[in-house]
Amino acid sequence: MAKRIGMEVAIAAAEAVALCNIDVAAVYPITPQSHIAEHLAEIVADGRIDAEFITVESEHSSISACCGASGAGARVYTATSSQGLMYMHEILPIVSAMRLPVVMGLANRAVSGPLNIWNDHTDIMPQRDSGWIAFFAENGQEVVDMSIQSFKIAEDPDVMLPVVLNIDGFQLTHMVEALEMPDQKEVNRFLPDYVPYATLHPDKPVSMGTANMPEIFTEVLKAKQEALVNSKKTIIKVWKEWKELFGREYNPVETYKTEGAETLILTMGSMGETASIAIDELRKEGIPAGLIKLRLWRPFPFEELKAAVKGAKRLIVTDRAVSFGGPGGPVASEIRSAFYNEKERPIISSFIIGLGGRDVRVEDFKDIILKSIKMKKQDLDNIVFYGVRE
Amino acid sequence: MKQKKWPESWHEITPGCMVFEPGSAHAYKTGSWRAQRPIWENAKCIKCGVCYLFCPEGCISQDEKGFYTADMDYCKGCGICAHECWPGAIEMKEEES
Amino acid sequence: MIEIRWHGRGGQGAVTSVELLALAAIEEGKYAQGFPAFGPERRGAPVLAFNRIDDKPIKVRSGIYHPDVVVVLDSSLVKLVNITEGLKPDGILIVNTTKTPQELAEALKFPGKIYTGDATHIAREELGTPITNTTMLGALVKATHIIKLESLKVPLEHRFGKIAQKNMRACKRAYDELK
Numbered sequence: 001m002a003k004r005i006g007m008e009v010a011i012a013a014a015e016a017v018a019l020c021n022i023d024v025a026a027v028y029p030i031t032p033q034s035h036i037a038e039h040l041a042e043i044v045a046d047g048r049i050d051a052e053f054i055t056v057e058s059e060h061s062s063i064s065a066c067c068g069a070s071g072a073g074a075r076v077y078t079a080t081s082s083q084g085l086m087y088m089h090e091i092l093p094i095v096s097a098m099r100l101p102v103v104m105g106l107a108n109r110a111v112s113g114p115l116n117i118w119n120d121h122t123d124i125m126p127q128r129d130s131g132w133i134a135f136f137a138e139n140g141q142e143v144v145d146m147s148i149q150s151f152k153i154a155e156d157p158d159v160m161l162p163v164v165l166n167i168d169g170f171q172l173t174h175m176v177e178a179l180e181m182p183d184q185k186e187v188n189r190f191l192p193d194y195v196p197y198a199t200l201h202p203d204k205p206v207s208m209g210t211a212n213m214p215e216i217f218t219e220v221l222k223a224k225q226e227a228l229v230n231s232k233k234t235i236i237k238v239w240k241e242w243k244e245l246f247g248r249e250y251n252p253v254e255t256y257k258t259e260g261a262e263t264l265i266l267t268m269g270s271m272g273e274t275a276s277i278a279i280d281e282l283r284k285e286g287i288p289a290g291l292i293k294l295r296l297w298r299p300f301p302f303e304e305l306k307a308a309v310k311g312a313k314r315l316i317v318t319d320r321a322v323s324f325g326g327p328g329g330p331v332a333s334e335i336r337s338a339f340y341n342e343k344e345r346p347i348i349s350s351f352i353i354g355l356g357g358r359d360v361r362v363e364d365f366k367d368i369i370l371k372s373i374k375m376k377k378q379d380l381d382n383i384v385f386y387g388v389r390e
Numbered sequence: 391m392k393q394k395k396w397p398e399s400w401h402e403i404t405p406g407c408m409v410f411e412p413g414s415a416h417a418y419k420t421g422s423w424r425a426q427r428p429i430w431e432n433a434k435c436i437k438c439g440v441c442y443l444f445c446p447e448g449c450i451s452q453d454e455k456g457f458y459t460a461d462m463d464y465c466k467g468c469g470i471c472a473h474e475c476w477p478g479a480i481e482m483k484e485e486e487s
Numbered sequence: 488m489i490e491i492r493w494h495g496r497g498g499q500g501a502v503t504s505v506e507l508l509a510l511a512a513i514e515e516g517k518y519a520q521g522f523p524a525f526g527p528e529r530r531g532a533p534v535l536a537f538n539r540i541d542d543k544p545i546k547v548r549s550g551i552y553h554p555d556v557v558v559v560l561d562s563s564l565v566k567l568v569n570i571t572e573g574l575k576p577d578g579i580l581i582v583n584t585t586k587t588p589q590e591l592a593e594a595l596k597f598p599g600k601i602y603t604g605d606a607t608h609i610a611r612e613e614l615g616t617p618i619t620n621t622t623m624l625g626a627l628v629k630a631t632h633i634i635k636l637e638s639l640k641v642p643l644e645h646r647f648g649k650i651a652q653k654n655m656r657a658c659k660r661a662y663d664e665l666k
Contacts, residue, residue: 006513006521006642008506032525099406118525160405171548176509176521198408207409219400220407226400273546357525361549 009140010035010173016147023074026054026065032169033107059084070100073199082109096131101154102162107169110356118357121320125330134297140179252301254293261290278365315346349380424467426482434479441471488541495560498530500620505536510642613657625658
């Protein structure tokens, strides 16, 4: 029976991964992911799971080791943050191109320049094009649930793609909170053994990670795009199954008090919970505001987002990242693009918040919503660095 | 030289572009690139195997007597075997046109 | 919902305190958060740690700016850091010090309730070390009744194993001897 416990979320993530009986973990520690790496290493060292923990010398090596191990048919996990992910960057599109179901826990941390160890999304945004499935977790329970779900989704024969689970660094990883940890029997019932599509084995040799000529490269990338887009079907199917087994519901786009909302605010990650309190307070004050929480980042949930936003006058997209010199925050730009061809669409504004661990409070969300209600359309077209001291 | 057939549509691409016929380079006979061919003088050959080790094509093999020859289907005539041969037992001869 | 801020020095176990408190509250079926002020710390530097405890799920994830309770593990911090910053005027201040609540009230001009206890002394006697994090948990429970003292037993055992008993005793003493 699942147990209600208090646990630090990073530790809980490691425990959830252990429940999935991984075969190989290649992890290099980096703040704020370090507790995941350390605890997973402890679990393997204590012999609680039969796995190989490869103490690699860098993140580039950790993802490369995962790539090779996955190719050999192992169930593989890694975790990193910020600069570690940047160091993995060149291998990420290769893992997805090779259709290897590697699962990664990403403790979101600001990317350097200047050095900053605190939470924002500037590490995951540059990896949008890598072809990985990407989720955002909002609280400790979701971190546990989605870590386990990720393996099932990644390994599904209709998917065969790597998955990255975004866990806000410090805000989530270092938070002790209440959650329900599923027990081994329940996880075993949900997650079967990994049956690879093909493995690197001398008895049945295959070549993986081949070179491709210009003559077929377009077709190859189209095939990868189709695979990622189609994976949404499986993701929704797995989430349905999770609800039946565990009673907790997961959707690509979560809505909170959006009925009759004129103004919607969109968040990703743990700040969504803080935003929900702002919505509660605004509603009490008679302001028709609502909250949209984007859980599925890649593949982008176009239909679900359009359905969630329907009828709203304004959509405030909060980004915890910047695309310098671009048209807006990364998420705002994508959402504007998603709505481009819609006859009816809200005024979509881009608010950059919470950079480098800058705290985002209930008051800030209320302020953003109230401000944007007063702002003229042309002002809403500009990127707002919320809270910047001029 | 066998002609390579590209998959016509993206549907035909195997997942991850996996190649299920490993060693398919075998079908690509690079011997046609040759302008010179290596000729072994077995009287000078000391059977050290250096030519076999250095051949970038990996097409040199040992016969039953222990002497070496190159597989002409694949030998590109690069001359490395002749260059490396210590006793100078290999000579590169022009291919007849 | 109660929001608590802990003041300590790096190495004194403030983070452990918030973790134990959160776990104890969760044991009781409540909802809780325990987290440090995030960042690199070094031994001896002033650090902060926080708790939120509520009977309903806690949604807010920002920092704590107006705590209801402030706990100070090290009396040397009273002069160094503004320990009452943001503390609600009707809040509770609990300090590890040899001074009396009246003396602190005069010095800090804090209008709310002040509790003091010589946790360092208790810790030295019960634990043989001046680490006051578990001891002050007892003081906090007595001052706020935020959880039952017994709820600390399981988290302490889990965390400290053989020396959990001593820590529980230190807790109980601080609970009993709180001024």
